Amino acid sequence: MVNSHARSDVSSVGPTPSGGPSTALLARALGASPVPTAVLDAGAGLRVVWSNAALDAATGYHPGDLAGVDVLADPRVRVPDPATLRDALREGVAFSPRVVLRRADGAHVPCEAHLAPVDGPTWVVALEDLRALRSERAEHVARVAAEQRERRALALVSRVSDLVMDVDEPHALREIAALLAGEVVAWAGFYLDDRGLWAADGLDPRRPSVRSRPASAHAPGTDPVGDLLAGRVTGPVELDLGAPAPAGSSTAWLVDQLVDGLGEATDGAAPLVLAVPGRRRTVGLLVVRPRGEGGAAGLDAPTRTVLDLTARRVGLSVDNVRLYDREHRLAETLQRAMLPEQGEVDGLDVWTYYSPNGDDAQVGGDWYDVLQLGPDTVGVVVGDVVGHDVEAAAAMGQLRSVVRSSVADATDAGHALDRVDHLVAGMRVPRPASMVLSVLERSAGAWRAGLARAGHLPVLLVREGEASLLQGTGGPLVGFGGGGRSADVVDLLPGDVLVYYTDGLVERRDRSLRDGLAVLVGVAAQVTARDAAGIGEELLARLADAPEDDVAVVVVRVPHDHDDRRGWPSPRQRRWRLPSEPASIARARHAVLRTCQAWDLPDASNAELVVSELVANAVLHGWGHVSLQLHDTGDGLRVEVEDANPTPPVTTDGHPGRVGGFGMTIVERLADWGWRPSRAGKVVWARVRPGALPRPGGEGS
Structure with missing residues (x-):
């Protein structure tokens, strides 16, 4: 609302440019503006000659109450720096001072007055309520702060997700x-x-x-x-x-x-x-x-x-x-119950090895069996069921049971495999499988091997530095034979070696299976070891450092009567993969005793105690699989135990309240030891010192 005095004053403000809006139109536009606006006369003081309805509403005064008011002298208007205001008016330059208006209800309103010269002493002023501006700025700052907090929260949750992955x-x-x-x-x-x-x-x-x-x-x-x-x-x-x-x-x-x-x-x-x-x-x-x-x-x-x-x-x-x-534990338990421990075989040097693929479920369908069928008869089976899960392990268990029952009284490998086909055909084995089944018989001191294959890789024969694949008669996968399986017969000489294996030993993504078999033949021909275990370890070291599938290997060697293993230049090494359970401690002790006896190493009791303590630490304080390796270095036995816990072992400080750590004190008395990080966790090694166990308080204690 605009009073008549203001309208008459503003209509007299200067001429309107030719072709532009009329003065009356400009007056109506300013009057309708929602921005508090006034026209001032700086000729004598700074008097209000016109104000619009928005200014009257903002101050709470009636229309006309502000007309004629000298802004510089009226107590309702407080100008913090009047001198600066007067200087700006004399110079005729637009500027924006801060002022405080006292409303009709007594409240003080801080404003920013935007002053601009119009013509001669006439000025126009638009007032901006700083309270609203500050409120808007505070809301903006609050919105920005809230957005930043939400972004930090999302980034934090993302980092948490990365860690739990x-x-x-x-x-x-x-x-x-x-x-x-x-x-x-x-x-x-x-x-x-x-x-x-x-x-x-x-x-x-x-x-x-x-x-x-x-x-x-x-x-x-x-x-x-x-x-x-x-x-x-x-x-x-x-x-x-x-x-x-x-x-x-x-x-x-x-x-x-x-x-x-x-x-x-x-x-x-x-x-x-x-x-x-x-x-x-x-x-x-x-x-x-x-x-x-x-x-x-x-x-x-x-x-x-x-x-x-x-x-x-x-x-x-x-x-x-x-x-x-x-x-994983269910599958491992199932598979451990089905994989046999290597037993002694009369008249043959036998070494067996199995390792699941660590990149999968660490359980699969590969298996082996070495059976003493009679005083002069040995059965050897290596098979491969497709898959790396509980179902594959269960199928492997079914097949292993069928094979054991079929070969128990068989003297011909082909007939035994026919019986396996017949039994498997009537069962619901969920996975296809391949197998090589052999029966080794001794007659007049000489060994003869009968080999029957069901979709499996050929057995490798190593004789006097020459390696060859016994391709012989193959056949379809287990359960699809249809009868009439035949076996190839090989007369073995002293020193001959048969290597049974699954495809994990030779198959790689970057080469064909045929090339892998050629590599196997070449490596086997260059093996320098003379015992089955040494031959197996050399093959693994050169072919299976990073297997992409399960690996099962059986090495059978026909010994010479004059074998003297102490002079053999074979890299004597043994390895075992043990579950993380207390029963593994006893298995490890038995393994080291048997190895020391086979290698003719003295003071096996010291090695047994060291291995027992290291494996016990891995079982009690680590997790995952426990890997045990034994190396004959020429000047003693080196033991390596690996588990998935990267935290190194410690020895006790002797405090009576200390729990644990005493096992490593025992190891320190018997061996030089240390540890190193590994890809899976850590490896604790110990080099067993030769000599009898030192006695406390005695010489060498």
Whole structure:
């Protein structure tokens, strides 16, 4: 609304350029503008000659109340620097000073006055309310800050996802906890639950020695951590470290852990406990201490989102690792029960080896069997079932049982394979398989081998430095023979070597199978070892350093009557792949005793004790498979034990309260030892010192 006095004043402001809008139109436009605007006369002071309705509304005065007001003298207008304002008016230059207007209701409104000369002493001023501007700027800053927090939260969740993708990283959870502590909370830690809680560094399913007992039932509300694990509450749970908790409860154990672990860091906000959910149950806990004193209420929305997504992604990864571990253990147990231990065979030097492909499920369908069928009869079988899973291992077990029953009373390999075909045809074996079956018979001191193949690679014969493949008569895969399988017969001479193998020994992505067989023949012809184990180790060293499939190998050598193994220049080496279970300790001790006896090494008891302690450490403190290797270096026995835990072993410091570490003290007394990192984890090596076991307090102790 514009008063009549203002309209009459503004209509007299200068002429309108030819062809432009009329003065009356300009007056109506300024009057309708939502921007508080006034026309001022700087001829005598700085008087208001016209104001629009927006200015009247902004100040709360009635139309006409501001007409004639001298801005520089009126108490309702405060100009912080009048002298500067007057100088600018004299110079006739547009400028924007800060002023404070007192509204009709008494409120003071800070404004920015945008002054510009129009004609002579006439000026126009537009007022901008700084309160609204500041509010808009504050909202903008708040929006930018919120967007930055959300971006940081998304980046943090992305980094967490990258960490949980690497399930083999032993300290993944520790790194995620450190990441949370550095970005959104004051402290964080993970505790996994599987028949008891334990502080977790990684996603691996190993069982640590320090953990809580499985939580028992307590009165509702007295064990909030147990309720969270059982899914009775959704959390997060605010944990009072000073409040009593039922003895033996999950809450009591966690409080003890936090008090011992946090120390002075327990001052401040109470820890919050969040569930780490798996697919069907809670697999653990994420414990955080918020920054400040606000507790759970002090967590903003992005922080809550980060913690929730982190807990869910960690839970899914832990669940995946546990599912894989259970399937892996099932398959390994099944396969270990089916693969035979190498036994002694009368009249033959036999060496066997099996290794699953480490890049797959570490279990497959390759297998071997060496059977003493009679005093002068030996059966040797090597087979390959397609696949690397539980189904392949189960199919392998079925076939192995059928083969054992078929060859038990057979003297002809072809007839035995016919019987296998007949039995397999009536079974529901889910996977195709290949096989080579041989029966070795001794007559008048000489050995003869009958070989029957069912879609398998030919057996390799090495005789006096010449290697050849016994192609002979092949045939279709197991179960598809249809009867009439024939066997090739080979008369063996002293010193002859037969090598049975699966395709993992020779097949590679960068070469054909035919080229792989040619390489095998060339390598076998250059082998310098004279015993079956040495020959097998040389073949593995040159052909199977990085196998792309399962490898099963059986080496059978017909010995000479005058063999003296002590003078053989063979690279004497043995290797075993053992499951991470206590029974492997006894197997390793038996293996080293048998090897020392075969190599005619003295003081086998020292080597047995060293191997026992190293394998026990790998089983108790490591995880994954345990690899044992023995090397005859010429001046002693070198032992290497590998497991997937990269943490090096330590010796005890002699403190009476110390638990563990004494095994390495025993190793130190008997051997020079050390360790090195490996691709899978670490290798602990020991060079056994010759001589009898030193006696405490005696010479050499």
